[in-house]
Every structure is written in structure tokens, then in C-alpha cells.
Amino acid sequence: MTETNFRCGLEAVLAILGGKWKPLIVYHLASGSKRTGQLRRLVTNVSEKMLIQHLKELADDGVVRRIDFQTVPPHVEYELTDFGRSLAELLAPLCEWGTRHNAEVAMIVEKRARVEELT
Amino acid sequence: MTETNFRCGLEAVLAILGGKWKPLIVYHLASGSKRTGQLRRLVTNVSEKMLIQHLKELADDGVVRRIDFQTVPPHVEYELTDFGRSLAELLAPLCEWGTRHNAEVAMIVEKRARVEELT
DNA sequence: TCCAGTACCAACCATTTTGTAAGTGTAAGA
């Protein structure tokens, strides 16, 4: 069995958080456990299906913990594990950068939209 | 025209670096300008087509600068802009985390591969 | 009795992303 080897540490992080929604899910869980519906409202544009799927993958990978309160209607909460928290800590500087450069990035996104309209 | 609004700074970062290969491209350019072939060899598993495409997008977004030496055969180098460098700085802690947790992540990846074999 | 709420599933479909292959032009070297 060949050992998985990453060229650099970044590949390892991307292997865990590389999904489209995963960084945002982990980010929102950094402030405390959340129910599925809460996450659905917090994560912009995510569909229910993809939220559930990525949560499942994050749980399988040991990044989040799923807590089923065994009630009806169902009450489920997701929280970060220690492993997940260590990942969430990495996201803080990204958030700060994004907040500082919000205007620049917004311009870039709008410029892309304009270019797309022309093609 | 509606203004692009991000729910959090992380969305802004993902809007720029969210492509599959973009974080790795920016990471490798952090150590200095590179030619296309060099990047191809450094970025694990990337196809030529996707490398070129993501480089183009990063150049369009002002993250990298493309330098054409106007020779034959062609000699082109890519380097980070100041904007790109500020992004690359964000990746350093991710690399460190990934290096520290290399073994854990490798196990996760291998466990996924085993689960996939069973389904 | 009916409806809302919750969390999730499965089937099917759509979209996006990626990969492969063949091609371009031209200087330099074999």
C-alpha cells in the first residue's frame, strides 16, 4: 500500500477543506455548535443536499461531531472537534483579509460578471 | 447594479482562491516567479489545460503577473503581484498546519479510499 | 383532522470542472 504523500502542507489542508462549502461550514461552527437549519441560513447559497453531504463528509473525517438529541421532531447539532477547531483557527486570518479587501474583491467579482456577459 | 456583498471575509477569499488549483499555484509562486513548465511540475496532478486556465484567471484577477520575454521558443514567467503576495501570506499557516498534521490527514485520505472501494 | 417543523434520503437532472488529444508557430539543434 502506497503512503499518501503531500508535496506541501497546503495539499493536506485542501484534502480536508477543499470542498466548496466546507470552509464556510467550519467557519460558522467556529462560533459554537449549530443545528442544520441554522447552518443552512448562515452559509450563503448552499442547497440542503450539499450542506448535508458536506457535513457528513466532515463528520466522517473527524472535523465535526454530530449530536443527535433523539427527539421528535429531530434535533441535531453539529460542533467542531479539537481537530476541527485547529482547522477553524486557520480560517481567522483569511476572514480578516477578506474583510479588509472586501471592496477590491467585490470589484473583481463584478468585473468577471461583466466579462461573462460579453461572451 | 447590486453590490456584491460577502457574508464574511472568508467568502471573499474563496471567491479569489476557490479554484481547485489556485491555492497551490499561489503557494508555489510565493517563493519567486516561475515558468509554466516549472509550475506544472510543482503542482501535483494538475493538467496543462487547467494550469493555464487558472493562471489566466489569476492574472485577470490581478493576483499574478504574466511576463512574456518575447522569445522563441516562448519564455513566460508568472509572479505574484502585491495583492497576490498578501494572499500568499495567508497560506503559510495552512502549510504549517498541514505539515504538522500530515500523518492524520494521510490516514483520513486512505480511509476514504478504503470506503470507496467498498461501495 | 390537518399542518408545520425538523433532518435527512433518493432519484433524476443540470451545471461545472476537468482531462485528453490534436493543433499552432518558430528558432535551434541534431
Place this chain on the structure above:
DNA sequence: TCTTACACTTACAAAATGGTTGGTACTGGA
């Protein structure tokens, strides 16, 4: 003369990811 190298393009195909819809079960409230 032919081949190699470079960087990139285009067309087509494949794979991956994502979205929609209808469904499940069951308590509690209207």
C-alpha cells in the same frame, strides 16, 4: 530535413459537483 522545446488554444468527452423534487417519520399545535 527533421525533431525538440515552449506556451497556449480548441474541440470534444468524461467526471465531478451541485440542485430540485418528492418523500420519510412523528410530535405538537391550530
